[in-house]
Amino acid sequence: MKHGRKTLLPAVGVLLLLATGCQNTVNTVENADKSAASTTIKDKRFVTDGFLRNRLLLRSVRLAPGASGNMVAEVAATNVRTGFFSELWSSLTGENPYPVDYKFTWQNADGMTVETPLSAWRTVQVIPGETVYFKSVAPTPDCRDFILNVKESE
């Protein structure tokens, strides 16, 4: 019994060390002093999926006029499910990388949504630790507001 415990505990420790070393997450490096003008805006969120909210952290929402005069929206989100147990669970449930569907809808000056081929549901795979950028250009110059729908892929 003593022999068993003496070999079992170190073996488990080695296995855990090996497992933590096998993580495939994303590290990022960027310049700390940003020179770009701030185009971050206040956002309003309506959350019906708490799991998605906790897993894909929305970092920033930007809205600025593009070169052609049409507004450009960009939302940055990071997959924060890093760490050994989180990744192990994600791998077991088929969510590593994390597949997410998104769609932009633009509203004109009257608040009406505008139908456009630029508005389509798309899928993106997000690696743990990775930041993805959901981006869209307004279909007409009078579209100033947008709604971004995000959901977990089936």
Next chain:
Amino acid sequence: MKKLTAVTAVIPAGCAALALLAGCATSSEYVDASDTTIAVKNKDRMSSSDWVIISQEAGNALLSSPLFAEYLEAYRIDAEKALKKAEAAGEELSTREKMTAMKPLLMLSTIQNNTSEHIDAKLMTERLREVLFNSGKVRFTTYAAGEGQSIDAATAAARQLQNDPNVKKRTLMKKGKVNAYDLSLAGVIIKQTAQDGRANELSYTFSLTLTDNNTGEGVWAYTKEIKRQHMQGGFGW
């Protein structure tokens, strides 16, 4: 006892029959055509979702391109000068022409198909034209088009009505009124496949160019690759 046996045999048999019938029934329902996440994708050729994706990506890139915006601004300045000159020379300009002359006229040119598939590139070019036109950046012509694109013969046919005595002369289309195009959208589609054991990969590269037909110069260029992978099952084909 006999009744019980009949009941215990009929009910399960009936349930089994219902289950079989339900499995054999076919159902048809409408789905969102622009939803690329639920679209059925072909393993070895273009799918409808590929066209939705390339139209969306190319449309976004075009509308946010600073070089295309530069061309539009230069065109607007030149068009304003030309319009003033024409008015000063006594040329008769329609209201529509005065309203839209600041925007270049787009023609859909040939999208070369460098694949072994039959591809109708109109599935992309018509969407891009809709995006550009609805953005208010360009006008478009249906009088001229490249190979594989749609031409509306009605403009030319309207001029033939001059020979029809039933048509009111005042409403006839005059000759020399069709506008020549300024911009053309052309491109090429290239297909590549790869296979490694049961892993298969299919990719389409779209290369699009907008050309200023006055000078022959390109004013926008865009390349996008759409790649799909699938793993062949262990059994079957």
